[in-house]
Amino acid sequence: MEQIWLKQYPKGVPATVKTDLYPSLVALLEESFRKYRDLPAYKFMGKSVSFGQVDDLSRAFAAWLQAQGLSRGDRVAVMMPNVPQYPVAVAAILRAGYVVVNVNPLYTPRELEHQLKDSGAKVIVILENFAATLQQVIDAVPTKKVVLAAMGDMLGLVKGLIVNHVVRKVRKMVPAFSLPGVVRFNDAVSAGRGKAYTAPKVGPDDIAVLQYTGGTTGVSKGAVLLHRNLIANLLQSEAWYQPALAKIPAGEQVVTVCALPLYHIFGFNINMMLSLRMGGCNILIPNPRDIPGTLKELAGHKFHSFPAVNTLFNAMANHPDFAKVDWTSLKLSVGGGMAVQSATAKLWLDRTGCPIVEGYGLSETSPSAACNPVDSTAYSGNIGLPLPSTDVRLLDDDGHEVALGTPGEIALKGPQVMAGYWQRPDETAKVMTADGYFRTGDVGVIDERGYLKIVDRKKDMILVSGFNVYPNEVEDVITQMPGVLECAAVGVPDDKAGEAVKVVIVKRDDKITTADVKAYCEANLTGYKRPKIVEFRTDLPKTPVGKILRRELRDTPK
Numbered sequence: 001m002e003q004i005w006l007k008q009y010p011k012g013v014p015a016t017v018k019t020d021l022y023p024s025l026v027a028l029l030e031e032s033f034r035k036y037r038d039l040p041a042y043k044f045m046g047k048s049v050s051f052g053q054v055d056d057l058s059r060a061f062a063a064w065l066q067a068q069g070l071s072r073g074d075r076v077a078v079m080m081p082n083v084p085q086y087p088v089a090v091a092a093i094l095r096a097g098y099v100v101v102n103v104n105p106l107y108t109p110r111e112l113e114h115q116l117k118d119s120g121a122k123v124i125v126i127l128e129n130f131a132a133t134l135q136q137v138i139d140a141v142p143t144k145k146v147v148l149a150a151m152g153d154m155l156g157l158v159k160g161l162i163v164n165h166v167v168r169k170v171r172k173m174v175p176a177f178s179l180p181g182v183v184r185f186n187d188a189v190s191a192g193r194g195k196a197y198t199a200p201k202v203g204p205d206d207i208a209v210l211q212y213t214g215g216t217t218g219v220s221k222g223a224v225l226l227h228r229n230l231i232a233n234l235l236q237s238e239a240w241y242q243p244a245l246a247k248i249p250a251g252e253q254v255v256t257v258c259a260l261p262l263y264h265i266f267g268f269n270i271n272m273m274l275s276l277r278m279g280g281c282n283i284l285i286p287n288p289r290d291i292p293g294t295l296k297e298l299a300g301h302k303f304h305s306f307p308a309v310n311t312l313f314n315a316m317a318n319h320p321d322f323a324k325v326d327w328t329s330l331k332l333s334v335g336g337g338m339a340v341q342s343a344t345a346k347l348w349l350d351r352t353g354c355p356i357v358e359g360y361g362l363s364e365t366s367p368s369a370a371c372n373p374v375d376s377t378a379y380s381g382n383i384g385l386p387l388p389s390t391d392v393r394l395l396d397d398d399g400h401e402v403a404l405g406t407p408g409e410i411a412l413k414g415p416q417v418m419a420g421y422w423q424r425p426d427e428t429a430k431v432m433t434a435d436g437y438f439r440t441g442d443v444g445v446i447d448e449r450g451y452l453k454i455v456d457r458k459k460d461m462i463l464v465s466g467f468n469v470y471p472n473e474v475e476d477v478i479t480q481m482p483g484v485l486e487c488a489a490v491g492v493p494d495d496k497a498g499e500a501v502k503v504v505i506v507k508r509d510d511k512i513t514t515a516d517v518k519a520y521c522e523a524n525l526t527g528y529k530r531p532k533i534v535e536f537r538t539d540l541p542k543t544p545v546g547k548i549l550r551r552e553l554r555d556t557p558k
Contacts, residue, residue, distance in 0.1 A: 001393060001401065005385040005450025010243045010373045017239050017388045019232035019415045024202040026094050028231065028277055030055075036279035039253060042084050043301070044284040045163065047155050049084045051279070057189055058091035064192030065096045068145055070122055072097045072200055075210060077121040077143065078263065079103040079112075079130055082284040085149040085185055086262050087272055089125045097200030100209045101222070102263040105129070106544050109136040111220070116141035119210050119222055119422065125149065125185070129167070132175040149185040151286075204228035210422050211265045211363040222422030223363045225265075232415035233366035234274040236387045241305075244332040244374040245278075248304050254280035255329075256305040257298065259288040259312060264545050265367040266336050270307050280305075288312055288546075295321040302329045309337040309546035311486070314344040317351050318485065318508070327352040332374055334359055336367070338547045339454065339472045343479045345379035358383055360454065364431070364438055366416040370452050381476070382451040383444075390414035392452065393437055394444060407455050410444040411437035443470075460550060462491030462499050464528040469501055471550065474521075474529055478503060481520045483512045488540055490554040492533065500532035504553050506539055 006015050022028045033055035040048040065076065076093045078100060080086045093100050101119045103112065105127060112133055116124070123145040126134055131148060138146070151167045152160030168174045183191075208230055210222035248254060256275055260267035275282050283301050285294050288308075295316065313335065316322060333348065333356045340358040349355045357374050360383035361367030370392070372384035386392045393401050394408030402408035417438045420428035431439045443455045455470045462469040471489035478487040486506040494500035505517065514534040521530040541549040 001404070001446070003391065008373070008385055008449055008451070010375050012242055013239055014388050017232070017235050019228065019235055019389065020204070021235065022231050023204055024206065024227040025208055025230060025273065026202045029091050029094065032276045032279060039279055040281045041276070042087060042282050042284055044084050045155060047159070049154060054088055054091060057088045058095060059197055060189045060192035061088060061092035062096040062192070063195040063197035064188045065092060065098065065123065066198060067195050068123065070098060073099060073207065075099045075101045075119045075121040077101040077103050077116060077119065077124040079105050079124060079126040080149060080263070081105050081127065081286045082258055082262050083127065083149065083151060083286055084154045084284060085125070090272070094202070094208060095199070097202055099207045102209060102211055102268065104263055104544055107133065109133050113137040113140055114220060115212055116143045123147065127151070128174050131177040131179055135177045135179055138179065146179055146182040147185055147188050148179070148182045153185050202227065209268070213363050221424055221427055224419040224422050225366055226419050229366045229416050229418060230269055230273060232389070233368055234269050234277055236389060236416065237270055237274055237368050238277065239388050240371055241332060241374055247331045254278055254305060255301065255303040256280055256282050257285065257303050258282035259285040259294060259308055261544055265363045266307065266361065269366055270368065291315050291319050292321055295319060295325055298325045302326065304329055305332040306330060307334040307336065310335060310340045310344050311542060311546040311548070313348050313356060314486065317344070317347045322351060327354070330354040333357065334371070336361060337545050340379070341476050341479045342379050342381060349378070355379065360384065360452070362440060364418045365412055366418070368416070369412050369414070380451070382453045384452065385450055386452070390416070392446070394446060395439065399433060404446060404448065407443050407445050409458065410440045410442045410452070412440060413437045462501055464499055464501065465497040467528045469529050474501060474503065474525065474531065477521065477524045478505065478517065481517070483507060483509050486540055488548045488550055488553055489531065490550050492554065494532065501529065502533040502535065503531040504535045504537055504540060506537060
């Protein structure tokens with residue numbers, strides 16, 4: 001397909017990006033540590049951590065890691081929320097010549113055991129809050145060195161002691177555990193200061209990160225992201241964001257709200273790595289589900305950029321404390337990870353004056369592949385245009401390209417596409433075409449302007465009497481109904497139609513009834529798309545990133 005989307009690019013955004021500016025993420029990190037040494041890189045619980053401090057701490061931790069007998073390319077797991085030890089650990093692992101294995105701190109023992117075994121991680125850096133989970137699997141995994149961080153490690157002696165006391169004793173957020181031989185994070189850094197650090201030769205084709213997919217279609221797999229994949233994507237994103245970044249007054253440091261988990265590839269590359277490249281500062285939010293706490297933290301800051309998912313935008317904009325935050329400096333709100341719903345987008349624009357620009361990406365694409373122009377003034381319902389240096393094809397089940405305007409599986413090619421799945425050539429072969437396109441499993445349509453729209457994941461599609469129903473469409477309609485806070489649509493078995501549409505709704509107020517929902521859908525959806533079953537709940541099951549787990553709604557009997 002001709003790259004018709006290039007005609008829609010905002011002024012100043014290039015069709016291609018020079019993606020080889022750095023031989024590795026290590027080179028990028030070290031350039032930023034030099035250039036921005038005295039600027040704050042992170043803000044956390046009232047404490048600033050400068051680029052220079054991240055440099056010094058990560059160099060010492062890298063020296064400690066190198067003294068543990070690891071070989072170049074060994075994997076080191078990181079299991080922490082958004083605390084400042086996370087970026088220090090990541091910088092240290094990369095600078096020492098090792099591979100970062102991002103681990104979700106909310107994993108169950110079964111999930112953690114699988115990931116540590118699959119990745120072969122020799123070391124894990126973990127927040128003590130989650131040590132009890134590790135204890136349950138430590139004897140079964142190859143991970144024999146444990147570095148234990150505490151919430152207050154980098155807050156200074158007095159504040160650190162207070163925070164750790166509150167976390168451990170008052171809020172009781174650290175379950176009892178026993179892990180003999182662990183090394184405390186601050187002790188490892190101190191020990192590393194007295195050890196020699198050897199800068200390894202790290203190149204573009206070396207592995208930087210194993211990013212495990214959510215496992216929604218089976219066993220969780222590690223996407224192999226090379227240094228050049230991540231560098232390419234942060235440079236593509238930087239180029240794409242320029243029209244919004246240009247609105248920030250000259251000389252002001254770019255400040256970004258980091259509510260996305262850094263262990264998630266969106267937060268990892270777009271919050272952490274892109275901010276490092278630009279000399280920006282991240283406001284670290286360790287628990288974005290605590291909406292009052294998040295808004296209280298943001299009330300003390302001026303910020304320009306806020307990448308998030310629909311559920312977080314929605315929950316914040318609907319919270320009574322929303323107006324206590326100064327949103328006037330916000331120039332860029334990027335929605336990803338799941339579909340942004342029109343009701344959320346409208347409310348966010350009304351309340352902040354900054355439209356949500358929806359993007360699209362996957363762990364396998366480092367992550368960003370497409371995004372709406374950041375000079376958009378309204379919600380489009382699309383996931384935007386392919387980013388610079390990115391090509392898109394829509395394929396049928398036989399791998400042939402479909403005609404413009406016809407739904408097909410989105411296949412992506414670009415410098416951000418992973419090298420494959422970790423030690424799973426069979427799974428890699430299933431998703432990579434012979435000419436190097438990654439088959440996403442998402443069904444999309446490209447319109448005559450080149451805009452891409454997701455109609456849904458193949459497996460989420462509901463088949464009602466031979467008609468395709470896409471849950472995103474049903475959800476988007478129902479969330480515009482007054483009184484609806486959130487909604488998810490799934491297919492359930494039906495004797496007559498094969499499948500029927502079931503919707504699960506979280507109410508904004510208690511006045512809505514099943515009859516109201518069905519009447520609203522009758523007015524807004526054609527017959528086969530209307531829900532046969534309407535269920536009300538107090539909340540929807542979600543991943544830590546905020547994606548709604550449709551599978552759980554499908555599996556749970558009404």
